[in-house]
Amino acid sequence: xxxxxxxxxxxxxxxxxxxxxxxxxxxxxxxxxxxxxxxxxxxxxxxxxxxxxxxxxxxxxxxxxxxxxxxxxxxxxxx
Numbered sequence: 001x002x003x004x005x006x007x008x009x010x011x012x013x014x015x016x017x018x019x020x021x022x023x024x025x026x027x028x029x030x031x032x033x034x035x036x037x038x039x040x041x042x043x044x045x046x047x048x049x050x051x052x053x054x055x056x057x058x059x060x061x062x063x064x065x066x067x068x069x070x071x072x073x074x075x076x077x078x079x
Contacts, residue, residue, distance in 0.1 A: 002053045005034070005073035008063060010043035019066055020047070027051065027059040046073060 010019070015038060024031050029051035036045045049056055063070050 001050055002056055004049045004056050004060075006047055006049065006060065007071045007073055008043075008045045008047060009069040009071070010038075010045070011067050012041050014067065015040075015043040019063065019068065020045070023059045023062050027055045027062065029055050029059045 008020075020031050020033075023029065029049050032048040032050070034046045034048055036043075038044070049059060051059070060070050
């Protein structure tokens with residue numbers, strides 16, 4: 001199992017959509033929310049993803065295709 005930490009920045013039209021759930025179910029990755037900040041206009045979520053390396057790559061590609069900005073986490077994540 002591989003792990004990857006990413007920060008997701010959601011556009012306004014996707015804030016209320018269950019995108020993380022859909023990604024987890026479709027690509028068999030386990031998301032662990034480390035930090036989240038959601039307002040009316042933007043959503044920002046830091047996730048630790050766990051799964052097969054190929055599944056993680058496909059899951060990130062899925063998020064990017066939906067229009068979510070995916071940034072790698074550098075350094076420690078405060079929980």
